[in-house]
Amino acid sequence: MEFDLIFKNIDLFFQGTWMTLRLLFFSLLIGGTLSIPLAIARATRHRWFNRPVWMFTYFFRGTPLLVQTYLVYNGLSQFDFIRESILWTVLRDAYWCALIAFSLNTCAYTTEILRGFIETTPRGEIEAARAAGMGPWLRMRRIILPSAFRRALPAYSNEVIFMLHGSAIASVITLMDILGAGRTLNARYYLAFEGFLTSAVFYLTITFMLTAIFRQLERKLNKHLYPRIATS
Amino acid sequence: MKKKLFGLAAAIALGAFVGAAQAEEVLRIGVEGAYPPFSEKTASGEVVGFDIDIAKALCAEMGRKCVMVEQDWDGMIPALRARKFDAIIASMSITEERKKKVDFTNKYYNTPARFVARKGADFEPTPEGLKGKVVGVQRGTIHQCYMEKHFPDVKLNLYDTQDAVNLDLVAGRIDAVLADAIALDDGFLKTERGKGFAFLGGDQIDPQCFGEGAGIAVRKGDDKLREAFNKAIAAIRANGTYKKINDKYFAFDIYGD
Known part of the structure; x- marks a missing residue:
């Protein structure tokens, strides 16, 4: 182990962490926002709403994120009409390519998670809302979605961590994320695993912090779902 | 029955042992396969190119049986050190930084x-x-x-x-x-x-x-193999084999001066 080389290049890893966190945050933001209307559409029994969303989630959950990233980065750039269009100002940039692929991928997973929890909203809650005179949209907004969000939190925290790990794919399309920093360190000094090991430590730290955040959130938002412990 | 099984197991073990002993005779050479015209993959998946031809010529000169092992470029030196193969013939330039990790033969070509x-x-x-x-x-x-x-x-x-x-x-x-x-x-x-x-x-x-051109990398201290390669490089330079391979790919001598 050559620790001195790791410390000498630790800046690389902090820059990489910044890149990874940016990619993670924005892909979750975009994917998460898009997933709400999609999940509602997917949960309806209406075929015209349900089917297209099902096809979208089926494609993005059925193919590896690496393939999706390659399709956006190398695939689209093969077509002259895309390179000559306004789209190219976005697709030219590896960061945007990664962001598009990651957002769509996490959107597909989040849609399915959310759909599951929308469909399993306790009947009593819906009946109560109906009895109070709420229409379908008000019911969705006030009762079903907030309830689904809370119950989906543990499953969603998994998705966030999967996305963090999936974001390592950014390094194959020239982005200097945490893994990119590790590979650059390895390449610069012809090391076998120092770079990977340091990357692993950085990913572990972020995972640790993310799980801590979600645990706090769950404790706060889902208090009413846990059995009460008698205090005496 | 038991005896038979034991005999069978012994035969398999012996076979594996002999296989391993033979495998040691074979020289494994790390090549890249994505660096035309030095090494590239044909449609059928075969690795060809200047590096490959030089590797084969050197093996023939040394009288050793060789197999080509494909390896991504950024894992080349780690793989050599991890004994996945015994030498790298992949247009690797002889530099000071790399010499800290591996030993090099003399150059076999030098281009800017x-x-x-x-x-x-x-x-x-x-x-x-x-x-x-x-x-x-x-x-x-x-x-x-x-x-x-x-x-x-x-x-x-x-x-x-x-x-x-x-x-x-x-x-x-x-x-x-x-x-x-x-x-x-x-x-x-x-x-x-x-x-x-x-x-x-x-x-x-x-x-x-x-550095001073592309050389063949071997594990640190593997002087016997390094010397054998050096001799073979000098030999194919002298006997015209190098020129034949060179002319197949290039219009001038890429060995440099």
């Missing part, structure tokens, strides 16, 4: 590094000229070393293979590439994809980064 950009590019390959431009190189190459040393302020994109670098140059994601002049000329500029691109500036020079 040059930039390539779109034809009629309006910038010079200098630190000022490349300001605001993006340059692509293969990860873990002498060209990465050179860019990081002389162009620290120029945005540098790192790729797994030279093919991937060229692909992004064509796509327009990067403005220039720095690589071996021959690999760029034969592997890119003379191909269909390389139309509309040309060399930018002359040979880039820095002995510290570029």
Whole structure:
């Protein structure tokens, strides 16, 4: 182990962490926002709403994120009409390519998670809302979605961590994320695993912090779902 | 029954042992397969090219049986050290930084590094000229070393293979590439994809980064193999085998002086 080389290049890893966190945050933001209307559409029994969303989630959950990233980065750039269009100002940039692929991928997973929890909203809650005179949209907004969000939190925290790990794919399309920093360190000094090991430590730290955040959130938002412990 | 089984097991074990002993005779050579014309893959998956032909000629000269083991470039030296193969014949330049990890034979060729950009590019390959431009190189190459040393302020994109670098140059994601002049000329500029691109500036020079040419890397202390390779290189240079291989790919002698 050559620790001195790791410390000498630790800046690389902090820059990489910044890149990874940016990619993670924005892909979750975009994917998460898009997933709400999609999940509602997917949960309806209406075929015209349900089917297209099902096809979208089926494609993005059925193919590896690496393939999706390659399709956006190398695939689209093969077509002259895309390179000559306004789209190219976005697709030219590896960061945007990664962001598009990651957002769509996490959107597909989040849609399915959310759909599951929308469909399993306790009947009593819906009946109560109906009895109070709420229409379908008000019911969705006030009762079903907030309830689904809370119950989906543990499953969603998994998705966030999967996305963090999936974001390592950014390094194959020239982005200097945490893994990119590790590979650059390895390449610069012809090391076998120092770079990977340091990357692993950085990913572990972020995972640790993310799980801590979600645990706090769950404790706060889902208090009413846990059995009460008698205090005496 | 038991005896029979035991006999069978013994036979298998013996077979495995003999197999292992024979396998040791075979020299495993690490090659890349994505660096035309030095090494590339044919449609049928076979690795061919100058490096491969040189490797075969050296093996024949040494009277040893060789197998080619494919390996991604950035894992080449780690794989050699992990004994996945015994030598690297993959256009690897002999540099000081690499000598800390592996031993090198004498060079078997030496060609300069040059930039390539779109034809009629309006910038010079200098630190000022490349300001605001993006340059692509293969990860873990002498060209990465050179860019990081002389162009620290120029945005540098790192790729797994030279093919991937060229692909992004064509796509327009990067403005220039720095690589071996021959690999760029034969592997890119003379191909269909390389139309509309040309060399930018002359040979880039820095002995510290570029070293003394491409050599064969062996594990540290593997002097017997290194010496055998050195002798074989001298022999194929002398007996015309090298020239024959050279002329198959290039119009001039790439051995250098």
